[in-house]
Amino acid sequence: MKRFFTQIAIYAGILLVLAIVFDWMISSGLKKTERGHFHTMNALMNDSINADVIILGSSRVAYGYDPYIIDSVLQCNSRNIGVSGQPFGVSCLRWRLYNRHNNPPKLIIVNCDFLEIGKMVENGFEREQFYPYMFESLVQPYLKDYGFTWVDKYVPLYRYHGDYKLMGIGLAEFFHIRHDHKGNPYKGYTPSYNEWSGGSLEMMIATDDLKGKADKQVVALLDSLVRNAISEGSKVVFVHAPYHSRLRDNLDETVTQAVYDSLANLYAIPYLDYTHMEICSDSTYFQDGCHLNFRGSSVFSLKLAQDLDSLKVIEK
């Protein structure tokens, strides 16, 4: 029995050492990659972005707000930190990460819609972006909502299991074999060239609950963000990006709209509503009911930038 346990200990010991070493190498490598959603996360954690304008919200921000157009109209440096798959809570995390490493921006654009301030649910969407940052203090409160458990956090390398591609990317970056730009968004903006998908919209209308919900915790986060931003000298603007009219006409945004209106009144925040733009009834500007495509985001971003310019929310 003693011999057996000795052999098991040797085997487990070798694996543990390898796991610790590889975890460190892969995580270090992934902190350098500019691939996909790592691009924004790493920029927030590592770099000094120091943008004039920060745009935060969901995938509707990531796909819909073009910093290139905003920069050219407002003569500024804007950054899109939109995050797919989660309501506002994780957007708030991104804001906090930005805020910790960077100077307060002149303007924060907060995207509003019927899903943004809903309850955070565990769905694990794009959870890889947190793999290198499991012990980051600001990140930790959000880990549970992404489906992470104590095993993912404390067992070295465990969270990477099955993802040989990601491990390979991390190692390639660590050893400077290859620097990955794949899917690199421009300043956080991910233009979509996808064709209109009417089927998913109809399914959404048929099956999903299209009533906007406001979770108290998430609303409190939004309130706190706005308050702190204003106290640090930043201006805040609420923007309601376009939906396709077929979706818009089936939505019930009573609850969520009331929250945004209340906050806008409380903090004297301009509220810009683009849900009735002309492009809303033209599916050639959308990839699906919720998300603009490249063509749509160009039109919307230009209109938004022009409106912000006329409001003089930011000095050129």
Next chain:
Amino acid sequence: MIFNSLTFLLFFIVVFLIYWFPLKNTTRGQNIFLLLASYFFYGYADWKMLPLLIVATLIFYYLGKAIAGAKSEKQGYWFTFAGVALGVGTLLYFKYFNFFIESFASLFNAIGLHANLHTFNIIMPLGISFFTFRLLSYIIDIYRGKGQPTDDIIAFGTYVAFFPCILSGPIDRPAFIKQLQAKREFNYYQAVDGCRQILWGLFKKIVIADNCAIYVDNVWGNINGQNGSTLVIAAVLYLFQIYADFSGYSDMAIGVGKLIGFKIADNFKFPLFALNIADYWRRWHITLTSWLTDYVFMPLNIKFRDLGNFGMILSIVITFVLIGMWHGANWTFALFGLYHGLLYIPLILSGAFFKKAKLKTNRLGLPVAKDFGRMVLTFVLVVIGLILFRADSVGQAWEYVCGICDTTLVTKPSFYSITWLIPMLLWLPIMIIVEWRNRNRGHGLDIAHIGYKWQLIIYVLLTIVVFAFSATSEKFIYFQF
């Protein structure tokens, strides 16, 4: 809890430590503990059916005593009959009741009679096919005089509910009870071999089987949208999937058994290298095939012995239809069994059935051309049969076959993403090569004969492969049976 989970790992560590330390010197204590652990294991998976398992165990325990103590041959026969009827009846109810109702309804409708038959929401207890067969072989062997009833109800209960095997086999025979009654000493070599076998089983299950499943499920989810070549690849990969899944599970079960001092029956002997269909079934799900051979085929063969080859063919076809139906309540399984039964006909008529197929290799260690051809032919025949096995209905199987027999057979197949393809291109050939090299050993990773340092390197590398290339954990296919 499935073997490839942290929950099972924690469970087994606790079982192992308690079993070999405080209970080391008491066989009865170990058996009681194993019984409780097995009930916990089963209850964790399906607590609502735990009473059924316990009640069935008690009934058959006392039935065994009643058969042995029967005052006459006739009484013994009726006790046995009652036990078999109860066991088979329970199985029929849980597995096949709705199937028969629906089949009768379809039949009545087809002949113009409207039948108002209702199905029930029957939940099939996990592992029922496996533990029922254990119970049946116990009483049948007693009736036949091949075994004695045990007075040790704990050992008997543990035999029925033994946690490594209860959910998906192997189906051990009552002789296993002797192992439970004997004192067990920790054997270092057996334990290390058990660990090797578990590791190999993990590799097959979560690297090979689960990655194959990604592609296979995608294809089967949209048969109409696939070209012929894609359907062929999916059909071939399904054989690898089901082999790796089930043999991987069996390897893990046997490995776990070795760690607690038991020798569990082998369930697979490298069936991918079978030379004909009879050889295949001597290597595939061995415990099921041998069970049905002993309790169905042999009695039928004796009954039909006056019919010569036709009698043998009839016995085999009936046995294989039952093998098919054992897998589930669907006509596809019955046809699967029938298909395999019919494949025996040429072997019986040529006399090859009665000879054990012997593989010849050349000086490179590879099969000679003739035997390689036989292997490929057997492989193709099995792949065709598995189309029926995988399909949800006979119609879907036909749709699949028609899709293959299409001009698109000679077009480029779809591979969807490379995420699953790379593990397949890398590790599937490795699995085949390793199993070929060790085909005369106990299992694929039976490498006790090589140097210690190389063994350690192989274990570490294999663990890394299992860790890095595991697909999303799919349930074991044979849990549904």
